[in-house]
Amino acid sequence: MMQVDYLFKHGTVITMDKERRIIEDGSVAIKKNRIVDVGTTNDLETKYQAKEVIDANKRFIMPGFVNIHNHSFNLYTRFMTIPMDGINVADFGDVLTRWYWPKVEDNNTMEIAYLGALLCAAEMVQRGITTSADMLEGANVIPGGLEQVAKGFTEAGLRGVLSFEACERVSKEHGQLAHQENVDFIKKWNQIPDSTITGRLSVHTAFSSSPEYLQMVREWADKLQAGIQMHIAQTTYEVEFIKKHHGHTGSVFFLDDLGFLGPDVIAAHCIYVSDREIEILKDKDVKISYNVKSNLNAANGVAPVPKFIEAGLTVGLGLDGINIMDMHEMMTHCAYTIRNHYLDRTLMPPEMVLEMATINGAKALQMEDQIGSLEPGKKADLIMVDTRNKLHLTPIFNIWTAAALAARGSDVELVMVDGQIKVKDYRLLNVDVPYLIKEVERTAKDFLARILRTPVLDSWKLSTISYR
Numbered sequence: 001m002m003q004v005d006y007l008f009k010h011g012t013v014i015t016m017d018k019e020r021r022i023i024e025d026g027s028v029a030i031k032k033n034r035i036v037d038v039g040t041t042n043d044l045e046t047k048y049q050a051k052e053v054i055d056a057n058k059r060f061i062m063p064g065f066v067n068i069h070n071h072s073f074n075l076y077t078r079f080m081t082i083p084m085d086g087i088n089v090a091d092f093g094d095v096l097t098r099w100y101w102p103k104v105e106d107n108n109t110m111e112i113a114y115l116g117a118l119l120c121a122a123e124m125v126q127r128g129i130t131t132s133a134d135m136l137e138g139a140n141v142i143p144g145g146l147e148q149v150a151k152g153f154t155e156a157g158l159r160g161v162l163s164f165e166a167c168e169r170v171s172k173e174h175g176q177l178a179h180q181e182n183v184d185f186i187k188k189w190n191q192i193p194d195s196t197i198t199g200r201l202s203v204h205t206a207f208s209s210s211p212e213y214l215q216m217v218r219e220w221a222d223k224l225q226a227g228i229q230m231h232i233a234q235t236t237y238e239v240e241f242i243k244k245h246h247g248h249t250g251s252v253f254f255l256d257d258l259g260f261l262g263p264d265v266i267a268a269h270c271i272y273v274s275d276r277e278i279e280i281l282k283d284k285d286v287k288i289s290y291n292v293k294s295n296l297n298a299a300n301g302v303a304p305v306p307k308f309i310e311a312g313l314t315v316g317l318g319l320d321g322i323n324i325m326d327m328h329e330m331m332t333h334c335a336y337t338i339r340n341h342y343l344d345r346t347l348m349p350p351e352m353v354l355e356m357a358t359i360n361g362a363k364a365l366q367m368e369d370q371i372g373s374l375e376p377g378k379k380a381d382l383i384m385v386d387t388r389n390k391l392h393l394t395p396i397f398n399i400w401t402a403a404a405l406a407a408r409g410s411d412v413e414l415v416m417v418d419g420q421i422k423v424k425d426y427r428l429l430n431v432d433v434p435y436l437i438k439e440v441e442r443t444a445k446d447f448l449a450r451i452l453r454t455p456v457l458d459s460w461k462l463s464t465i466s467y468r
Contacts, residue, residue, distance in 0.1 A: 001049040005419065006030040009041040011056030011384065014403055016063050016358045016373040020351065022399055028061060030380040033194065033419035038374050054414070056384055060403055063373050064130025064381040064417065065327035066361025069229070069268040069289035069318025071165075072134050072149065073108055073116030075123070076444055078323055082451055092300060093237030097460035101169065107450045108138030111443055113145045117152025119440050122431045123325040124158055127409025130381040130417045131159040131361070131371055133266065133318075135202050135229055139170050142177055146185045150197045157422035157430045159381065161365055162189075163202030163229050166217070168209045168464045175213055175464070179220070186226045196418050200266075202229040206251050207241040210464040211258055218260045227264035227366060233277075234269035235300055245465060252277035261286050266364050268318055269294075270308070271301045278304070282311045287364035290356065292333045294320035302341045305334075309352070316361035326409035327357050335405060350404035357404075384414035 006029070013026030015038060027044035029036040037044055082103065088094040113136060124132055134153075136145050146162055153160035162185065166178035179201075186199035201221050203209055221228050233239060233251040248254035252273055255261050263285035270288050273281070281288070288308050295301060308315050317330050334356065335348040362372025370379050385407050387393045393411070396402045415423035422429055461467065 002036070002047060004029045004031045004036055004048045004050045006052050006054060006380075006416075007044065007048055007050035008054045008056055008061055008382075008384070009045065011059050011061035012387075012399060013038060013374060014060055014062045014354070014399065015375065016355065017375050026061065028374055028382065030416070030419055033380050035374060035376055035378050035380050035382075037376055054384075057388070059387055059413065060385040060399075060407070061374070062128075062383050062385060062403065063358045063371070064383050064415065065128050065357045066316065066365065066372060067124065067129050067132040067319050067325075067327065068266055068287075068316040068361045068364045069291055069320055070120070070132050070134045071137055071321035072120035072132075072152070073113055073137065074321030075120045075325075076112060076116050076440070076447055077104055077451075078321075080444075080448055080451070082448075086456055090299075091237065092235040092298060093241070095298075096237075097169075098457040101460070102457050103451045103454045105137045106139045107447060107454060108141050109447075110141055110145060110148050112447055113138065113141050114148035114152050115436070115440050115443055117149040118155055118431070118436060119152075120321075120325060121153045121156035121158040121160070122428055122433070122436065124319075125156050125415055125417065125422050126412070126426075126428050127326045127328070128383040128385070128412035128415060129158070129325065129327050130383070130415065131161070131365070131367070133161040133163075133200070133229060133365065135163050135165040137165045139174065142181045143184070144181075146181055146199070150185075150189070153197060155430060156428075157417050157420065159196045159371070159379075159417055161198050161200055163200045165202055165204045166209075167204035168213055168462065169204065169460070172464050175209060179213075179217065183220060183224070186224050190224070190226060200227045200229050205231045205234070205238055206254055207238050207245075208462060210462070211246070213464065214255070214258050214260050218258070218262075221262075221264060227266070229266050230268065232267040232270050233272045234295075236272055239272045245467060250274055250277050252280050256280050256284065263287070264366060268320070269300070269303060271295065271303045273304070275307070278307055278311050278313070281308075282313050286313070288313055288315045289318035289364065290315055290334060291318040291320040291322075292337050293322045293330060294318070296333070296337065297322050302337060305338050306342060306347055314360055314363045315356055316364040317356050324409075328404075328408045328411075331357055331404045350398070350400040354400065354404040380416055380419040382416050383412050385411050386413040387411070
């Protein structure tokens with residue numbers, strides 16, 4: 001018999017493999033940080049001898065969730081009350097450029113970048129997310145801020161794909177400093193074999209940088225083979241800005257004309273895109289992050305997800321730093337928001353939603369050969385969801401519905417990342433939770449005080465373009 005480190009047995013294994021197999025009384029064998037085998041318990045028990053056997057006893061065994069768009073430090077502000085006097089709250093551009101940038105982003109610090117990443121990563125891991133992309137924000141946390149995020153993610157045990165949200169909104173010089181933060185991080189971390197931390201390039205939006213800056217980032221993405229994270233067509237403000245100052249009728253048209261788009265681009269939001277722009281996104285194989293909670297919270301609108309899916313685009317899910325880091329909750333929001341918006345309850349079936357939270361997220365990050373499903377050879381990132389004696393999970397007849405639309409992050413009993421157990425019996429093993437809470441509460445008080453003291457901007461203009 002082959003020696004393995006872990007053998008999970010007697011579980012309901014939701015593989016998310018190409019056949020979307022569900023194996024009742026299933027088993028998963030793991031050696032080091034890789035999945036060795038997936039099959040029935042009867043089969044695997046005859047093939048493997050494990051150092052540790054875990055009896056799932058009918059619990060769901062699933063791939064860890066993949067969050068493809070986030071801003072971890074934003075968890076500091078999720079329950080703050082910050083006045084918006086003098087701001088047109090119905091105008092996202094006004095909120096972002098005159099209120100959020102000066103008051104929130106520019107008051108971020110290295111300590112908050114680290115503690116916010118640790119807080120966010122710990123919450124995600126505890127709720128079954130094993131991989132997360134992240135875009136650090138803040139004019140005053142570079143150089144070096146990404147190392148703080150990496151430290152927080154590593155301590156929590158979360159697999160991370162990290163970027164600094166680069167742009168020229170402060171100045172041309174600051175834009176170069178932001179870009180260099182990403183380049184340096186990628187050159188360091190992407191060369192480390194089997195690292196759970198990697199880097200990507202990032203641009204904030206098409207309206208906060210010049211065309212020349214966007215083209216530079218594209219060139220570096222090709223050179224480094226690192227991919228790009230970006231917000232695209234999140235609001236009408238962005239689309240109208242591009243119409244007025246760049247002469248294009250949409251964000252996608254503008255970016256396509258610059259040669260920016262490609263299969264390595266993760267486009268967050270994509271709410272205000274035309275049918276022709278969707279065709280371009282498909283032609284360039286751009287990946288879409290559907291950030292439903294963020295869009296609902298900011299009243300941005302609803303992305304045309306059914307059109308994305310019909311076009312054959314890869315659509316994953318992004319928590320976007322909003323409220324609770326629970327992918328189970330996110331899947332429910334995703335399905336029901338789309339059904340209600342289109343008045344069609346057949347849309348977003350649970351299997352499709354679970355794909356978005358797992359294998360599609362892996363595809364978006366170009367990591368589908370490593371994560372996103374339970375298959376031999378892939379990284380051992382998995383979760384065990386306790387379905388026993390749960391009122392909200394009784395009775396279970398449709399496993400897809402229970403797994404995607406009924407279970408919650410609080411039902412996640414065990415989490416494994418890269419072959420190491422990070423959550424056991426619902427408890428984080430790597431994080432001193434009381435100490436973390438104490439430190440976040442301490443630093444949050446000072447953060448809020450600085451936010452409240454900071455005035456809103458009178459106005460904002462991008463200094464690196466000529467205004468029409």
